[in-house]
Amino acid sequence: MTQTIGNPASWLAGAFGRASHHAVESSRRMGGIAHLAAPRTRRLHMGDIGDALRAGWADFKACRTDVMFLVLIYPVIGLVLMAIGFDRNLIPLIFPLMAGFAILGPVAAVGVYEISRRRERGEDTGLFAALKVVQRPRFSAVVMLGLYLCALFIGWMLIAAGLHSALLGDAPASLSAFADQVFGTAAGWTMIVVGCGLGFAIALAVLAISLVSFPLLIDRPVGLPVAVSTSIQVTRENPKVVLTWGAVIAAGLILGSLPMLIGLVVVLPVLGHATWDLYRRAIH
Numbered sequence: 001m002t003q004t005i006g007n008p009a010s011w012l013a014g015a016f017g018r019a020s021h022h023a024v025e026s027s028r029r030m031g032g033i034a035h036l037a038a039p040r041t042r043r044l045h046m047g048d049i050g051d052a053l054r055a056g057w058a059d060f061k062a063c064r065t066d067v068m069f070l071v072l073i074y075p076v077i078g079l080v081l082m083a084i085g086f087d088r089n090l091i092p093l094i095f096p097l098m099a100g101f102a103i104l105g106p107v108a109a110v111g112v113y114e115i116s117r118r119r120e121r122g123e124d125t126g127l128f129a130a131l132k133v134v135q136r137p138r139f140s141a142v143v144m145l146g147l148y149l150c151a152l153f154i155g156w157m158l159i160a161a162g163l164h165s166a167l168l169g170d171a172p173a174s175l176s177a178f179a180d181q182v183f184g185t186a187a188g189w190t191m192i193v194v195g196c197g198l199g200f201a202i203a204l205a206v207l208a209i210s211l212v213s214f215p216l217l218i219d220r221p222v223g224l225p226v227a228v229s230t231s232i233q234v235t236r237e238n239p240k241v242v243l244t245w246g247a248v249i250a251a252g253l254i255l256g257s258l259p260m261l262i263g264l265v266v267v268l269p270v271l272g273h274a275t276w277d278l279y280r281r282a283i284h
Contacts, residue, residue: 060269091174108268110146136217211235
């Protein structure tokens with residue numbers, strides 16, 4: 001039978017549709033595949049962080065055009081959400097939005113993981129080859145894990161809104177008024193301390209469940225429970241290295257966010273490639 005090649009947008013939409021269609025079925029089957037032996041983990045060392053970053057930079061230099069295009073949507077969405085915050089008088093949510101948007105970083109890096117996987121196998125690493133990640137056997141589980149992170153992001157935004165409302169009341173009329181409200185009152189400093197504490201707890205949870213789970217689901221035939229539990233195990237066995245890696249990610253995202261989020265088109269791919277290398281070091 002003659003086969004035709006549709007345009008990339010329709011092909012990708014169709015692939016995502018098939019993945020979504022099988023998501024429920026996949027979740028039912030997870031009970032059947034969760035019994036598979038979890039991958040063996042390795043001990044990580046502080047030197048692995050520097051090695052992973054160097055490997056991430058090498059991957060980025062080799063595939064920079066494709067990976068920059070893959071993550072471009074991330075800063076674009078961030079800028080749109082910031083604009084909405086200003087236009088709709090949601091100023092108190094701008095900082096929680098910027099801080100919490102990092103929760104979705106592992107989702108944005110899925111295509112980057114696929115490029116790293118293909119590059120180490122000597123396969124095509126072009127943009128459309130990377131988009132074939134949606135055809136990976138466990139991509140429906142990747143989608144489900146991404147939805148869980150989206151739920152955490154929404155939960156964080158609701159917490160931030162509720163905290164501001166409880167401590168400071170209605171949203172201020174301007175950014176300067178908000179700054180005075182936050183930094184010039186005891187309630188404002190309470191919100192900073194409590195908000196940062198809650199944000200740190202959520203960020204730590206995201207780091208623990210996503211450190212190796214996304215790469216593992218793309219790379220091996222494991223279920224979502226196994227992937228998440230393995231990621232948590234790696235975190236538990238290597239707390240110093242994982243916390244340091246989390247600090248590196250936070251610093252990179254902050255630096256990438258400073259020039260109106262545009263720096264993220266470089267920072268995200270490098271961190272994504274480096275995360276793949278760290279996954280390789282953490283899992284047998």
